[in-house]
Amino acid sequence: xxxxxxxxxxxxxxxxxxxxxxxxxxxxxxxxxxxxxxxxxxxxxxxxxxxxxxxxxxxxxxxxxxxxxxxxxxxxxxxxxxxxxxxxxxxxxxxxxxxxxxxxxxxxxxxxxxxxxxxxxxxxxxxxxxxxxxxxxxxxxxxxxxxxxxxxxxxxxxxxxxxxxxxxxxxxxxxxxxxxxxxxxxxxxxx
Ligand SMILES: N[C@@H](CCC(=O)N[C@@H](CS)C(=O)NCC(=O)O)C(=O)O
Ligand SMILES: [Zn+2]
Ligand SMILES: [Zn+2]
Numbered sequence: 001x002x003x004x005x006x007x008x009x010x011x012x013x014x015x016x017x018x019x020x021x022x023x024x025x026x027x028x029x030x031x032x033x034x035x036x037x038x039x040x041x042x043x044x045x046x047x048x049x050x051x052x053x054x055x056x057x058x059x060x061x062x063x064x065x066x067x068x069x070x071x072x073x074x075x076x077x078x079x080x081x082x083x084x085x086x087x088x089x090x091x092x093x094x095x096x097x098x099x100x101x102x103x104x105x106x107x108x109x110x111x112x113x114x115x116x117x118x119x120x121x122x123x124x125x126x127x128x129x130x131x132x133x134x135x136x137x138x139x140x141x142x143x144x145x146x147x148x149x150x151x152x153x154x155x156x157x158x159x160x161x162x163x164x165x166x167x168x169x170x171x172x173x174x175x176x177x178x179x180x181x182x183x184x185x186x187x188x189x190x191x
Contacts, residue, residue: 003060004058004060005060005061005153006059006061007056007059008121008130009047009131009156009160013161013162014130016041016045016127017127019127020041020125020126020127020128021039021040022037022039022041023037023038023123023125023127023128024037024038025102025118025119025120025123026124027080027098027100027102027122028099028100032080034074034077034078034080034100035074035076035077036072036073036103036118037073037075038123039073040067040071041067041128042118042128044169045063045065045120045129045130046065046132046133046169047061047157048063048134048135049062049136049138049140050136051142051143052092053092053117054094054099054100054101054119056121063121064104064118065128065129066112066115066116067115068114069114069115071116072103074102080096080097081094081095081096082094089106089108089110090104090105090117091105100119100122102118103116104116104117109183132162133165133169134154134162134165135165135166135172136167137150137154178191
């Protein structure tokens with residue numbers, strides 16, 4: 001298949017480092033780059049096929065992970081940031097000039113509130129957690145991928161050892177449903 005899944009997947013996955021404690025992200029501008037400093041590695045790093053997550057040019061998927069929002073600071077050119085869609089659950093802060101998304105933040109009541117969504121390929125440092133799974137895989141059809149190519153796309157994730165899901169992984173879906181249940185008044189013993 002001609003299409004790139006994502007540069008961090010296409011040629012096999014490079015494992016991250018458990019001792020890696022963060023680094024800097026930069027947008028794609030040639031000058032006056034927006035710079036984000038992360039004082040943490042990412043968790044739940046994954047490929048996302050949805051239409052809203054930022055993808056590098058020519059790739060079918062985004063790679064996105066989370067960090068505690070307290071670990072995120074804008075350290076240069078903050079004035080170039082703007083929120084892509086203020087109504088979305090994840091408020092994606094993008095560079096107004098190059099379009100790269102620097103971080104996504106949740107302000108409403110949500111199981112992932114307190115975590116920011118980031119793309120570690122925007123960093124030159126090595127050691128970031130490697131992708132753990134692929135989510136929202138079927139969503140690439142909504143952006144024009146042919147339905148008959150989906151088996152091939154899923155096979156390419158399997159070939160590098162990643163499970164594919166059409167929403168999120170079971171761990172994350174269980175977290176979301178637990179939050180929803182607790183909000184409705186259900187109490188779980190021994191959680
Ligand atoms: N099929 C839809 C799925 C969009 C979607 O639900 N994306 C997920 C994964 S990032 C999400 O949590 N979205 C919340 C948001 O974008 O604010 C699309 O591709 O646009
Ligand atoms: Zn930029
Ligand atoms: Zn997404």
